[in-house]
Amino acid sequence: MTILLLAETAGDAIAPATAKALTAAKEIGGPIHVLIVGPGLKGAAEQAAKLAGVEKVLVAEDASLDHVLAETVAALIVSLAGAYDVIIAPSTSATKNVLPRVAALLDVMQVSDIIKVVSADTFERPIYAGNAIQTVRAKDAKKVITVRTTAFAAAPEGEAAPIEAISAPADPGVSAFKSEELAKSERPELTSARIILSGGRALGSAENFQKVLDPVATRLNAAIGASRAAVDAGYAPNDLQVGQTGKAVAPDLYIAAGISGAIQHLAGMKDSKVIVAINKDEEAPIFQVADFGLVADLFTALPELEAELVKIGR
Amino acid sequence: MKILVPVKRVVDYNVKIRVKADGSGVDLANVKMSMNPFDEIAVEEALRLKEAGKATEVIVVTIGPAKADETLRTGLAMGADRGILVKTDETVEPLAVAKILAKIVAEEQPQLVIMGKQAIDDDCNQTGQMLAALLGWGQGAFASKVEMTEGAVDVTREIDGGLQTVSLKLPAVVTTDLRLNEPRYASLPNIIKAKKKEVAVKSPADYGVDISPRLEVLKTTEPAKRKAGVKVGSVVELVGKLKEAGVL
Numbered sequence: 001m002t003i004l005l006l007a008e009t010a011g012d013a014i015a016p017a018t019a020k021a022l023t024a025a026k027e028i029g030g031p032i033h034v035l036i037v038g039p040g041l042k043g044a045a046e047q048a049a050k051l052a053g054v055e056k057v058l059v060a061e062d063a064s065l066d067h068v069l070a071e072t073v074a075a076l077i078v079s080l081a082g083a084y085d086v087i088i089a090p091s092t093s094a095t096k097n098v099l100p101r102v103a104a105l106l107d108v109m110q111v112s113d114i115i116k117v118v119s120a121d122t123f124e125r126p127i128y129a130g131n132a133i134q135t136v137r138a139k140d141a142k143k144v145i146t147v148r149t150t151a152f153a154a155a156p157e158g159e160a161a162p163i164e165a166i167s168a169p170a171d172p173g174v175s176a177f178k179s180e181e182l183a184k185s186e187r188p189e190l191t192s193a194r195i196i197l198s199g200g201r202a203l204g205s206a207e208n209f210q211k212v213l214d215p216v217a218t219r220l221n222a223a224i225g226a227s228r229a230a231v232d233a234g235y236a237p238n239d240l241q242v243g244q245t246g247k248a249v250a251p252d253l254y255i256a257a258g259i260s261g262a263i264q265h266l267a268g269m270k271d272s273k274v275i276v277a278i279n280k281d282e283e284a285p286i287f288q289v290a291d292f293g294l295v296a297d298l299f300t301a302l303p304e305l306e307a308e309l310v311k312i313g314r
Numbered sequence: 315m316k317i318l319v320p321v322k323r324v325v326d327y328n329v330k331i332r333v334k335a336d337g338s339g340v341d342l343a344n345v346k347m348s349m350n351p352f353d354e355i356a357v358e359e360a361l362r363l364k365e366a367g368k369a370t371e372v373i374v375v376t377i378g379p380a381k382a383d384e385t386l387r388t389g390l391a392m393g394a395d396r397g398i399l400v401k402t403d404e405t406v407e408p409l410a411v412a413k414i415l416a417k418i419v420a421e422e423q424p425q426l427v428i429m430g431k432q433a434i435d436d437d438c439n440q441t442g443q444m445l446a447a448l449l450g451w452g453q454g455a456f457a458s459k460v461e462m463t464e465g466a467v468d469v470t471r472e473i474d475g476g477l478q479t480v481s482l483k484l485p486a487v488v489t490t491d492l493r494l495n496e497p498r499y500a501s502l503p504n505i506i507k508a509k510k511k512e513v514a515v516k517s518p519a520d521y522g523v524d525i526s527p528r529l530e531v532l533k534t535t536e537p538a539k540r541k542a543g544v545k546v547g548s549v550v551e552l553v554g555k556l557k558e559a560g561v562l
């Protein structure tokens with residue numbers, strides 16, 4: 001089986017999700033080629049080449065692939081697909097957009113968000129917001145797979161593999177990039193952070209969300225997350241939403257402040273190593289999954305936590 | 315311009331599902347079913363475009379068992395004009411759903427298909443992208459804003475890191491994210507009116523689509539359960555526990 005891994009990049013670098021999906025690809029087994037798409041990604045290609053287990057890196061730098069437009073990137077992958085048995089990618093907003101398009105063009109049913117490789121054609125995946133785990137066997141000859149990266153460790157570095165430049169087929173011409181508003185943050189990225197501090201509806205305003213969470217997050221070098229209620233109310237940007245329909249995360253430490261613990265939220269964070277809940281309602285469902293629960297008003301508990309972290313030198 | 319809105323009947327989002335002990339699946343007997351929440355957002359968006367004079371007709375379509383008629387009626391009560399029920403008791407995977415939808419698109423010739431980004435039961439997040447692929451159309455997945463322009467639609471998409479706006483030539487497929495709009499509730503008179511609206515009943519065979527599954531479900535199990543830990547009495551105690559656990 002030859003495997004094509006569509007890399008997720010962040011600027012001119014490989015996103016941590018890529019090395020995690022690589023681990024899943026290795027468990028499937030076979031030579032692995034990594035595909036990097038978009039202009040100005042030579043640095044990312046070099047990083048990918050250094051990941052242990054990569055046989056070759058393909059780089060397509062055509063301008064039409066910029067911003068990972070589904071229409072052009074899918075056309076590129078389909079043009080390469082003849083040589084591959086498996087097309088795999090970490091599950092990110094970019095690949096969730098692209099891979100089903102590839103799958104349909106190849107007449108393949110995609111296996112979304114795998115959390116375990118049972119064998120080369122059999123995988124486990126969560127359904128119903130993670131309340132059930134399905135074991136599925138993909139019967140199509142070619143397989144198209146996305147990987148829930150919280151379930152796999154990152155592949156280490158190894159010997160450098162060769163890098164080959166390739167070019168994209170003609171742009172299908174049905175879509176064009178217009179603009180982009182990207183939040184600039186100095187904090188660690190949500191899906192790869194070691195510690196996450198998430199805030200819910202209880203924060204009450206965008207101002208509070210920042211004022212109350214920021215100092216603690218800074219002390220902990222934590223990423224900031226949010227519940228859907230906090231995002232819908234405009235307290236936090238959309239890409240911070242953790243949950244069934246937002247991001248799946250599994251940090252070493254997840255602190256939920258003023259979040260009730262709806263199943264849709266739990267779906268995105270219950271695989272975290274240690275969960276802390278701070279909620280003033282002792283009946284809140286979040287306490288059912290929390291290793292450490294603190295029944296308290298977050299507006300006093302979080303400043304106290306910051307002071308305590310200062311004391312222990314964090 | 316016609317808009318086609320595929321809607322799926324799923325277990326209501328408030329229901330905590332139970333996995334069957336024999337591993338054969340999820341117990342759906344006597345469970346409350348509703349329209350997939352993302353599809354309500356899709357219906358709402360289509361209706362707003364119609365109300366703004368940008369569309370002339372909103373058609374809802376569902377693929378599922380006879381009972382999925384209820385889901386269509388929900389869409390019709392919100393204000394959609396007519397429905398199509400593609401009746402089947404079989405499991406229909408996203409690829410097959412997309413193939414059936416592609417055939418319906420060929421018949422109905424909508425300029426826009428608006429659908430949910432994911433169904434909250436199987437969480438596949440595939441069908442819209444697959445439909446766009448089969449039709450060779452542009453796709454605006456995970457939309458938080460949809461704006462019609464001359465012969466095109468501008469879609470603002472929720473992506474990792476923020477928002478991206480793409481311009482798609484019409485016809486196109488849009489899939490909805492949570493922030494696109496807040497769907498309306500159907501009024502009682504509209505619920506009654508919806509009962510009389512036209513629903514065409516079809517079968518997958520009418521469209522010549524082979525729906526045999528490509529994925530074989532070997533078993534369905536419960537996830538590993540997390541057990542509740544301890545309550546701590548103070549922030550100081552919490553920090554102590556976190557240090558002990560080695561995460562600080």
Ligand SMILES: Cc1cc2nc3c(=O)[nH]c(=O)nc-3n(C[C@H](O)[C@H](O)[C@H](O)COP(=O)(O)OP(=O)(O)OC[C@H]3O[C@@H](n4cnc5c(N)ncnc54)[C@H](O)[C@@H]3O)c2cc1C
Binds near residue numbers: 202243261
């Ligand atoms: C289709 C669909 C998809 C969804 N996807 C997601 C998703 O991906 N992610 C997600 O998070 N949700 C999702 N939801 C929403 C989910 O069902 C809940 O509504 C949401 O998670 C609630 O957010 P919350 O916990 O912040 O708010 P609430 O449920 O309102 O909880 C607020 C909590 O704060 C506590 N509180 C209040 N004041 C204080 C205080 N001063 N100090 C301490 N505690 C306080 C309260 O006791 C309460 O427990 C989805 C829903 C649907 C229908």
Ligand SMILES: Cc1cc2nc3c(=O)[nH]c(=O)nc-3n(C[C@H](O)[C@H](O)[C@H](O)COP(=O)(O)OP(=O)(O)OC[C@H]3O[C@@H](n4cnc5c(N)ncnc54)[C@H](O)[C@@H]3O)c2cc1C
Binds near residue numbers: 340376408434435440
């Ligand atoms: C054991 C098992 C039993 C199942 N039984 C049934 C069953 O009895 N009936 C059933 O319908 N499905 C059943 N399914 C689900 C089915 O197999 C597909 O997975 C599902 O229809 C499509 O996946 P999704 O909804 O997660 O796709 P997604 O790609 O997440 O869906 C995105 C969007 O596509 C549209 N869409 C998807 N499916 C339909 C549809 N059927 N009609 C109209 N629009 C749609 C909606 O707009 C939806 O928001 C079963 C699955 C399993 C595993």
